[in-house]
Amino acid sequence: MAPRTPPTVRMRRLASELRRLRGAAGMSREDVAGRTDINVATLYRLETAKGRPQRRTLTSLLELYQVAPEERDALFALLKAAGEKGWVQPYAGSIPEEYSMYIQLESEAASVRNYESLLVPGLLQTAGYIVASSAGQMPLMPVDQIDLQAKIRVGRQDLLTRSNPLALWAIVDEAVLHRMVGGPDVMRDQFEHLLSMMELPNVTFQVVPFSAGSHVGMLGSFSLLDFPDPDPTVACVETMAGSMFRETEDEVRACTVAFDHLRATAASPAESARMVSDRLR
Secondary structure (H helix, E strand, O other): OOOOOOOOHHHHHHHHHHHHHHHHOOOOHHHHHHHOOOOHHHHHHHHOOOOOOOHHHHHHHHHHOOOOHHHHHHHHHHHHHHOOOOOOHHHHHHOOHHHHHHHHHHHHOOEEEEEEOOOOOHHHOOHHHHHHHHHHHOOOOOHHHHHHHHHHHHHHHHHHOOOOOOEEEEEEEOHHHHOOOOOHHHHHHHHHHHHHHOOOOOEEEEEEOHHHOOOHHHHOOEEEEEOOOOOOOEEEEEEOOEEEEEOOHHHHHHHHHHHHHHHHHOOOHHHHHHHHHHHHO
16 A cells, blocks of 8 residues: 555546446445455555555456456556656645545646635735735644745645646635735735736636625635546535535535536625725725
């Protein structure tokens, strides 16, 4: 077993394929353990993307499942790609596992749909806003950890300006524009940055106005990470206990419907830009 790393989209796909192949072979994990030197606990980790198989382990499984040579080649290529380390890997041991996983998935996504009820979306925050919001949310966090949070979040923002940029559709409640995070100077810089980022063709930003009244976003913040086929969309829901990933068809559909409601309820991107400009003035 390789050391624990944040699972990539490719690792998750490989895990899914191993579950599918075992099911197609009509075997339980106990059956596999009895016919190979792979124990049940290890197989569970491989099938849930909690560990990456060594090549000889994958070879044993594919031989047992009688996988055709062409499909074997594709799975070995997937194994190789799953081992590629993302830019966040050096920090993986210093941040919560769920956050590390989110960053890894975000870096491989084609687009992200993000709703935030209390804060400017992370991909659109300035360094000053990041530090001030982190200090306010976690007053006991050491300064060096706050600085690390800022460094990582700023690093994530390169996704929006890379050669093949991430498409971001961000929606916030109007309360986000009125919450004074870090004081007037920090908010002035943040609003200027928001207006600048809204000019990017791959960034769409909307505000749900107070006049909308009660809306589905009041249940909490969430993101939808969309990947190129054949990888399915993953939903990430924010709670007091941390980030929770939702991957079943029904769970992703519920978040998708909620985001569509928010998109229809929110002011247009042009009107949202005017709202930000008004707050800046």
